[in-house]
Amino acid sequence: MKKQKILERLMSIVFFITATISIVSVILILLFIVINSIPALKEIGIVQFITGKTWAPANIPASFGLLPMILGSLYVTAGAVLIGVPLGLFTAVFMARFCPEKLYKVLKPLIDLLAGIPSIVYGFFGLVFIVPLIRNTLGGTGDSILAASILLGIMILPTIIGLSEAAIRAVPQSYYEGALSLGATHERAVFTILLPAAKSGIFASVILGIGRAIGETMAVVMVAGNQARIPTGILNGVRTMTSNIVIEMGYAADLHRGALIASGLVLFVFILILNIAFSLMNKKKGA
């Protein structure tokens, strides 16, 4: 009896330590970003940094304006949502309510596989397939917001499909049966009863998808063109905040390096806002 108690006590300490480690890493990362970006932000000026339109670190004097990259991240993410959400949502509906058993056994692992493909492979696919396709059909250089959006749209599919499907499946069967007994067809029951009932889970999947899209780097670098200026059309190239960091980090020193870490801070704030939105939505669901 006593032995068991000691064991239990020991294990709870172990669990506490593991939990602490993950929390401490988050705090350390945040501290690192904040401490390293403060000097750069002070020197450049926060307002100038966020609203400046010119990014030219190699010029003397250098200018660090992050606005093109902030807009770049937003445009590309919005494009990915426009492409990925309808595609993913309808796939989820199909998987949950329309898919024959045999086909499901093939499709489900394939969709899971989509999540396991490394992003550099996605990027390479985009570079040799999507980019030339856009260049040959729509003109321009091909390295564009559109290419990045399509690629990210595909990349967020597994997140959206998986979570939305689970949300739709979680709706009690009685909702569906009730709709049928009131004379609704199968399609009508799914789209007017099940989907609204699974709303919060679907929103959660979209927010997680946005989180994945805004943070994606390698694939975007390869297909977006990476021009550090405000784009004027979807066939224009664009540079996202993550691309900006990965492209220039290798050479950056002093203020330039600080400015890149500060871009990381801005990105961190974006992700934080997304996560807060996510937890607010979950709270609402609980209430």
Added chain:
Amino acid sequence: MKKIILFLIIASLILAGFAGCSGDKGKTLTLEDLKDITVVSRESGSGTRGAFVELTGVEVKNADGTKVDQTTQEAVIANKTDVVLQQISGNQSAIGYISAGSLNDTVKALQIDGVDPTAANIAAGKYALARPFFIAVKDTNNAVANDFIDFILSAEGQEVVSKSYIAIKSDAAKFVSKMPEGKIVVAGSSSVTPLMEKLKEAYEKVNPKVTIEIQQSDSTAGITAVVEGTCNIGMASRALKDTELAKGITPTEIAKDGIAVIVNTKNPLKSVTKDQLAGIYKGEVKTWTELK
């Protein structure tokens, strides 16, 4: 019936995909076919970009010390040599630049003012987009510095050079270290620094008794530091000026850096001038027909 429709949809999707990447393969096009120039550049901060904008005059240095890189903002930015190669080989209207040592068959190198970017032409100083890497010393009696310089100019040192740059001596003798002890400081050009780091690494394997400290700044600062005696060896990515030589320093060329301008293999263009190149990268020349 449903299955047949599904099959047809999938088949047409696949076909549409293939149609996208086919096109006229292997055929050389005319400049009219190429339409707008897709300018591919490296990211700012890259040594290759630094050398390119400096050599072509895309970067403007003003008398007050300010420097502006005028590379067009529409340029596609590729952050690695491989990505530049991929961009050029996949886009018939693209133009880009890479270090001459990284050229391969997937792209076509243009002549600059009628000269091919071969190692021989670069070494002979005929190719315009090339620059010498110099080191300079003031005290010619420092045993460690002399031994290190001997190593750089030896067969082993030049082999390190030729991995990413153009060696200046093809028939250098094998290196025999005099095994001096001590510490030297090497300072100067950020373009020469990566090469110097590799040379240092190779030299310290031969003679582990020395410590070499490399400080990165720029060519002018490196030469000034040698003159003032704050470092033993100065690095410069340009030929030394007469005013600098007048201060009693001894320069030695250790390598040459060449930049090849590359286009798609279907591009019919053979040669560009330095001015045309500057025009393209500043965004003033926008279509291939303007290069006729």
